[in-house]
Amino acid sequence: MASSIKRGCDHIFFIGFLGAGKSTLARNLGRMFRRPFVDTDRMVEREKGMSVTKIFQREGEPAFRELETEALRSLMGERSLLVSCGGGIVEMPQNIELMHEMGWCVYLDGDFDDSLRQIRRADTRPDFRSKRHAARLYEHRRPLYRAAADITVDIRGRSFTEVSYTCAEILLERGLL
Structure with a gap:
């Protein structure tokens, strides 16, 4: 059984693919x-005063990834946050370590x-250049998510409500909520 004092800030980071x-x-x-x-993408957007899509267009993905790492680092002084992470956060090994x-x-x-069914506006998802590109990205990131995961929740064929209750149950059982 995991203990909630195992790690410094006791945040819970939600990782996974787009949608x-x-x-x-x-x-x-x-x-x-x-x-x-908190949502790491929204944190970066507030810091830069522009959307993730615009950051990707104007400054490129490497600049965005650095901003994402800075956003994570800024959470070190906080406690007990639930953190929604951008789909590509696992691209940087230092993010996983953080x-x-x-x-x-x-x-x-x-x-x-x-994921495709959940993505209503592909134009707001800079990682989603085409269905084919997104499929390659999914295949590339899936092992990164698995390696980074302390807990894996299967969301296939489940509603957001079902996933919420399942996740809550798992986190409560482990003393993390």
Whole structure:
């Protein structure tokens, strides 16, 4: 059984591919357990004063990834956050190290087709250049998510509500909520 004092900040980081429902889950659990939730993409957007898509266009993905790492580092002084992470956060090994240093990673493991159904506006997803590119990205990132995960939650064929309750149950059993 994991102990909530195992790591420094006791944050819970939700990782997974585009459309996995990371933000929805962090928000739902935040409301259920009265814990604050943040979204790393929104943190970067606030810091830069522009959307993730614009950052990708103007400054490129490497610059965005560095901003994402800075956003993670800024959470070190906080406690007990539920953190929705951008789909590519696992691209940088230092991000995985930071998340493990500050808490636990929960991987929302779903199928590529499920992700496609959830993505309503591809133009707001800079990683989504085409269905083919996204499929390659999914295959590339899946082992990274698995390796980073402390906990994996299968989200295939489940509603956001079902995933929220399942995740809450797992986190409560482990003393993390």
